[in-house]
Amino acid sequence: MIMIMSDSFDRFFPDATSRRYVAGQPLFRAGDAVRSIFILRSGRADLIRHTGRGARLILHRAGPGQILAEASAWSDVYHCDAVAVEPCEFAVLTRNAFRSRLARDPAVSGAWAKSLARAVQEARLRAEIRSLVTVADRLDVWLGAGNELPGKGYWQDVAAELGVTREALYRELSNRRSRRSATTGQARRTI
Amino acid sequence: MIMIMSDSFDRFFPDATSRRYVAGQPLFRAGDAVRSIFILRSGRADLIRHTGRGARLILHRAGPGQILAEASAWSDVYHCDAVAVEPCEFAVLTRNAFRSRLARDPAVSGAWAKSLARAVQEARLRAEIRSLVTVADRLDVWLGAGNELPGKGYWQDVAAELGVTREALYRELSNRRSRRSATTGQARRTI
DNA sequence: CGGCGTTTTGAGAGAGCTCAACATCGGTGG
DNA sequence: CCACCGATGTTGAGCTCTCTCAAAACGCCG
Numbered sequence: 001m002i003m004i005m006s007d008s009f010d011r012f013f014p015d016a017t018s019r020r021y022v023a024g025q026p027l028f029r030a031g032d033a034v035r036s037i038f039i040l041r042s043g044r045a046d047l048i049r050h051t052g053r054g055a056r057l058i059l060h061r062a063g064p065g066q067i068l069a070e071a072s073a074w075s076d077v078y079h080c081d082a083v084a085v086e087p088c089e090f091a092v093l094t095r096n097a098f099r100s101r102l103a104r105d106p107a108v109s110g111a112w113a114k115s116l117a118r119a120v121q122e123a124r125l126r127a128e129i130r131s132l133v134t135v136a137d138r139l140d141v142w143l144g145a146g147n148e149l150p151g152k153g154y155w156q157d158v159a160a161e162l163g164v165t166r167e168a169l170y171r172e173l174s175n176r177r178s179r180r181s182a183t184t185g186q187a188r189r190t191i
Numbered sequence: 192m193i194m195i196m197s198d199s200f201d202r203f204f205p206d207a208t209s210r211r212y213v214a215g216q217p218l219f220r221a222g223d224a225v226r227s228i229f230i231l232r233s234g235r236a237d238l239i240r241h242t243g244r245g246a247r248l249i250l251h252r253a254g255p256g257q258i259l260a261e262a263s264a265w266s267d268v269y270h271c272d273a274v275a276v277e278p279c280e281f282a283v284l285t286r287n288a289f290r291s292r293l294a295r296d297p298a299v300s301g302a303w304a305k306s307l308a309r310a311v312q313e314a315r316l317r318a319e320i321r322s323l324v325t326v327a328d329r330l331d332v333w334l335g336a337g338n339e340l341p342g343k344g345y346w347q348d349v350a351a352e353l354g355v356t357r358e359a360l361y362r363e364l365s366n367r368r369s370r371r372s373a374t375t376g377q378a379r380r381t382i
Numbered sequence: 383c384g385g386c387g388t389t390t391t392g393a394g395a396g397a398g399c400t401c402a403a404c405a406t407c408g409g410t411g412g
Numbered sequence: 413c414c415a416c417c418g419a420t421g422t423t424g425a426g427c428t429c430t431c432t433c434a435a436a437a438c439g440c441c442g
Contacts, residue, residue, distance in 0.1 A: 049319065051332050057319035071308035079312065102304070103297050113293070113300070116307035117262035121270065123314030128240065128248035130321035131354030133399070134429065141242050152439090153388070163322035168430060170389060324431070325397070343407095344420070359398055361422060 008065030016091035021084040043088030199256030207282035212275040234279030
């Protein structure tokens with residue numbers, strides 16, 4: 001999935017120590033005491049919630065520039081797990097250092113508030129998209145919200161974002177291709 | 192739906208002018224320029240997004256103490272509609288007044304960040320709940336996240352929160368009642 | 383060339399949605 | 413008091429859609 005993060009947090013903490021994680025390595029688990037704040041410099045990391053039975057819910061897939069588990073800055077224990085899904089590099093700060101910097105520096109707290117507000121918007125839209133019944137409806141709303149269909153090789157990510165299976169999305173895309181070529185009378189290579 | 196808002200914003204702006212809206216009255220529409228910040232003092236208000244075709248997505252139902260459209264504080268135009276669903280009373284501030292207060296008062300900016308962080312958590316969980324296929328799974332996760340089933344008369348709200356129809360939730364609740372009474376051997380009035 | 387992941391398409395089963403009928407409850411007004 | 417009304421809860425039947433399992437074509441890269 002393509003994600004544009006104009007308000008990257010990395011730039012505010014250039015001196016923070018860097019820590020590397022290999023793919024699959026956990027950063028923290030639900031119930032752990034919050035000591036550090038993780039800012040993702042490169043790679044991808046998932047926030048995961050385990051339900052009572054085996055189900056794994058991916059609450060969020062973080063990309064470069066993002067802070068992991070925003071709410072942890074104000075909580076004493078984590079409420080979800082975090083795992084690196086690719087090799088990752090994090091800027092690591094103590095929670096106190098982060099919070100005092102937040103209180104001291106309006107630029108940082110502004111960026112923080114902005115990034116949180118955007119995360120709220122995105123998550124709410126995702127929730128509403130997933131309350132739609134058909135794949136066609138979900139895709140329509142997703143596209144209408146300013147997203148664009150990426151090239152082949154990334155469609156599975158879109159399926160995950162929409163909360164449907166790969167196959168369901170492939171079928172819907174196939175339908176749209178054939179419908180479009182039916183109206184234009186041309187076989188066409190859509191983006 | 193029951194919602195506990197320990198960090199109500201109302202208390203920070205006791206002097207703000209109050210404005211009343213009747214049920215169904217719009218506060219703003221997508222595309223309007225952002226001039227004011229609305230803090231809900233009483234009642235309920237919905238954030239609504241209209242899709243290309245007729246569908247209405249309820250992005251969020253705000254309750255007392257909450258700020259409407261958090262992201263609007265940093266945006267020049269609204270990205271969704273807002274409508275009072277009950278008679279509502281709002282504290283209304285100019286955006287500049289709100290933002291300067293935010294920059295000046297650490298207590299306010301702290302509460303703001305906390306409330307945003309919580310909103311992110313809630314929205315992400317809701318999104319993941321709605322990516323589950325069966326009503327039973329959605330209800331399990333929702334209950335496992337610290338929610339409790341309200342008394343009769345509020346089940347439709349739960350259905351809306353889970354993103355399923357009334358009937359589907361009624362059936363699932365009925366199943367659980369009969370399953371429970373089967374294991375206990377007793378007909379029981381569950382809450 | 384031979385894996386490996388992605389895309390494509392098929393078939394069946396399962397689950398919720400829709401429409402519909404009816405029961406229940408609380409409030410209103412005759 | 414009772415009839416009526418609306419909203420909520422309950423249950424049934426059919427339809428549609430996705431999910432699941434499966435098989436195969438395609439593309440990329442070592």
